[in-house]
Amino acid sequence: PLRIAVLASGRGSNFAALLAARERSELPVEFVLVASDKADAPVLQFAQSAGVPTTVLDPRGYSDRRAYDVALFDRIGASKPDLLVLAGFMRIIDGEALKPWTGRMINIHPSLLPKYRGLHTHRRALKAGDLEHGASVHYVTAELDGGPVIAQTILPIEAGDNENTLAARLLPLEHQLLPAVVALLAAGRLALSEEGITFDNQPLRKPLRW
Numbered sequence: 001p002l003r004i005a006v007l008a009s010g011r012g013s014n015f016a017a018l019l020a021a022r023e024r025s026e027l028p029v030e031f032v033l034v035a036s037d038k039a040d041a042p043v044l045q046f047a048q049s050a051g052v053p054t055t056v057l058d059p060r061g062y063s064d065r066r067a068y069d070v071a072l073f074d075r076i077g078a079s080k081p082d083l084l085v086l087a088g089f090m091r092i093i094d095g096e097a098l099k100p101w102t103g104r105m106i107n108i109h110p111s112l113l114p115k116y117r118g119l120h121t122h123r124r125a126l127k128a129g130d131l132e133h134g135a136s137v138h139y140v141t142a143e144l145d146g147g148p149v150i151a152q153t154i155l156p157i158e159a160g161d162n163e164n165t166l167a168a169r170l171l172p173l174e175h176q177l178l179p180a181v182v183a184l185l186a187a188g189r190l191a192l193s194e195e196g197i198t199f200d201n202q203p204l205r206k207p208l209r210w
């Protein structure tokens with residue numbers, strides 16, 4: 001099975017969705033590590049309950065971002081993952097440090113990329129008067145939330161929506177999207193090359209829809 005390491009900073013509901021999909025035998029993968037920058041992240045409890053090894057690396061012990069990221073990826077690399085999944089990992093990653101993982105690292109981001117890279121995506125979609133919001137899973141590159149988009153889920157914005165209602169309606173869709181993309185990766189149906197993403201060996205011209 002595909003060996004997966006998860007990086008997460010907080011609540012861990014997307015990781016829980018991956019665990020649940022595996023539990024239902026929908027994901028032929030092995031979770032080899034959950035790594036966090038936060039010692040009190042609830043995601044660590046999910047991992048421990050499921051018997052998945054965890055590691056915490058506190059950024060405060062490092063002189064700069066690159067030193068931290070190199071140490072983090074060293075530690076992650078020791079568990080020999082095939083794929084790194086960022087599931088609510090809230091740190092920017094140094095471009096040099098992540099280079100060796102290009103094509104083997106994905107992130108879930110709560111917006112319809114290329115719209116709203118970075119933080120406060122729900123607020124920004126509302127403020128812009130968008131009719132649709134959504135979430136994206138993309139390959140991670142040095143450009144923050146700027147790597148090639150694999151798949152998206154779309155959510156209509158309703159009159160009266162606020163940041164909280166929007167986030168609450170989007171989250172269950174994220175929980176479908178991320179396991180679906182990981183399943184495609186586990187099946188060997190996706191790849192990243194210089195020319196971009198291929199899906200079933202054909203160039204992917206626009207993100208898959210979930």
Ligand code: GAR
Pocket residue numbers: 008010011012013014015087088089090108109110118135171174
């Ligand atoms: C999710 O909504 C995810 O899309 C977002 O953080 C949340 C994590 O929730 N990720 C980002 O904003 C990445 N910049 P979770 O910890 O319950 O999975």
